[in-house]
Amino acid sequence: MDHESLRELSGAYALGLLTHAERRAFEAHLGTCAECTQELRELTVVTESLGRMVEPRDPPARLREQILRAAGAAPRQRGRGTPFWLLLAASLGLMAVGGYAALLRGRVSETEATVRHTERILAAADVKRVDLAGQEAAPGASGRAFWSRSHGVMFTASGLPALPKGKVYQLWVVTKSVPLSAGLLTPDGSGHVMAVADMPPGVEPVAVAVTIEPEGGVPSPTGAKYLVGLV
Amino acid sequence: MGPLLRQDIAAAGLAAGSSVAERDRDLDTIRRMAGGDSSALGELYDRHGRAMYSLGCRILSDAADAEDVVQEVFSQAWRQASRYDAQRASVGGWLLMMTRTRSIDRLRARQVRPAATGDVEATLQQQRDPSPDPEAEAVTTDAVARMRRAFAELTEGQRLAIELAYFDGLSQADIAEQLREPLGTVKTRIRSGLLKLRAAMVRE
Numbered sequence: 001m002d003h004e005s006l007r008e009l010s011g012a013y014a015l016g017l018l019t020h021a022e023r024r025a026f027e028a029h030l031g032t033c034a035e036c037t038q039e040l041r042e043l044t045v046v047t048e049s050l051g052r053m054v055e056p057r058d059p060p061a062r063l064r065e066q067i068l069r070a071a072g073a074a075p076r077q078r079g080r081g082t083p084f085w086l087l088l089a090a091s092l093g094l095m096a097v098g099g100y101a102a103l104l105r106g107r108v109s110e111t112e113a114t115v116r117h118t119e120r121i122l123a124a125a126d127v128k129r130v131d132l133a134g135q136e137a138a139p140g141a142s143g144r145a146f147w148s149r150s151h152g153v154m155f156t157a158s159g160l161p162a163l164p165k166g167k168v169y170q171l172w173v174v175t176k177s178v179p180l181s182a183g184l185l186t187p188d189g190s191g192h193v194m195a196v197a198d199m200p201p202g203v204e205p206v207a208v209a210v211t212i213e214p215e216g217g218v219p220s221p222t223g224a225k226y227l228v229g230l231v
Numbered sequence: 232m233g234p235l236l237r238q239d240i241a242a243a244g245l246a247a248g249s250s251v252a253e254r255d256r257d258l259d260t261i262r263r264m265a266g267g268d269s270s271a272l273g274e275l276y277d278r279h280g281r282a283m284y285s286l287g288c289r290i291l292s293d294a295a296d297a298e299d300v301v302q303e304v305f306s307q308a309w310r311q312a313s314r315y316d317a318q319r320a321s322v323g324g325w326l327l328m329m330t331r332t333r334s335i336d337r338l339r340a341r342q343v344r345p346a347a348t349g350d351v352e353a354t355l356q357q358q359r360d361p362s363p364d365p366e367a368e369a370v371t372t373d374a375v376a377r378m379r380r381a382f383a384e385l386t387e388g389q390r391l392a393i394e395l396a397y398f399d400g401l402s403q404a405d406i407a408e409q410l411r412e413p414l415g416t417v418k419t420r421i422r423s424g425l426l427k428l429r430a431a432m433v434r435e
Binding site: 009014015039043045046050056060068071 | 284321328330382406421
């Protein structure tokens with residue numbers, strides 16, 4: 001395609017409408033065409049603002065409070081820095097998680113929130129357990145996930161190999177049609193890791209898996225499978 | 232394409248809801264959120280919650296669903312504040328983008344499930360939020376009014392194509408089918424419509 005016909009794609013590109021092939025062609029063209037690059041920048045500013053043109057509506061006053069309350073109980077990062085003994089305790093339900101949470105309050109609020117979330121998942125009426133087996137890349141690894149349609153997924157693993165530089169493990173909740181990312185995992189020095197994540201409403205998992213991916217994670221799995229478990 | 236630079240956004244003369252000073256304030260707020268300061272989350276909500284809720288209502292036509300979406304987006308923003316990339320979008324743009332994405336996801340999910348229950352109760356319980364910052368409101372009102380006027384002046388074909396894409400999340404093939412027009416025409420209309428909006432935004 002020439003410049004004229006590629007330029008016609010700029011608006012559809014800015015709105016995310018192009019087919020894969022069109023997008024590839026347009027992006028390749030951008031690399032060589034300052035005019036189209038400039039136009040796209042300008043149109044992106046427009047599309048970024050389209051959402052502001054709607055009729056203003058006032059949210060209910062309770063929404064602000066709900067958001068702040070939810071933040072108080074939600075970790076900002078997952079799967080990092082949580083001591084495994086605590087996770088084990090939580091996952092096996094052997095100890096009074098709330099008691100530990102109270103001890104930690106004010107000191108390790110992230111851990112506390114993780115534990116609370118874990119507790120909610122484990123206590124959910126619809127909780128299900130999935131055992132994950134180490135794959136060819138990590139035969140010594142094993143994992144376990146508890147998922148609840150209403151409360152999310154809680155995951156622990158052990159025996160994961162140390163990550164090479166620039167890589168991270170990524171947890172996937174796999175549905176019939178698509179794998180959904182449930183967060184990034186960085187195991188501690190002994191290969192243990194734990195994570196909790198929300199799940200979008202209506203998700204019906206058929207499997208849970210862990211793959212190795214470039215740092216920062218990816219929208220769909222690309223790397224080798226390390227752990228897989230069928231629901 | 233290179234990353235969309237903040238300077239570009241500012242230079243585009245776009246005052247739709249965010250002056251340069253507000254952007255800097257948002258950036259500072261995001262940094263505090265990344266550090267775990269939950270009062271920063273409240274501030275971000277006060278600045279952007281209403282726009283997000285309005286967008287959710289427009290896409291979903293359901294106040295309760297819009298409320299859920301806004302809550303989900305702030306929850307995501309809280310957890311991922313450290314991953315926010317100022318080179319890609321303004322904070323307001325980032326929040327609106329997540330609001331749109333989640334709203335359209337819900338819209339699509341709704342098509343395969345029974346319709347959501349009514350939002351009567353939510354509507355009845357609505358109360359006004361505290362008034363937003365007057366200075367911010369002045370900038371916003373002016374820019375948004377200009378955009379809205381320009382949008383109303385688009386041809387019907389341009390307006391519908393942009394609406395179906397942005398608010399209904401339709402693919403270009405679905406838009407072409409709805410408008411009974413060739414794909415090429417749809418693309419051209421979307422581009423010419425967006426260029427008109429752009430011209431209105433930078434107009435003095």
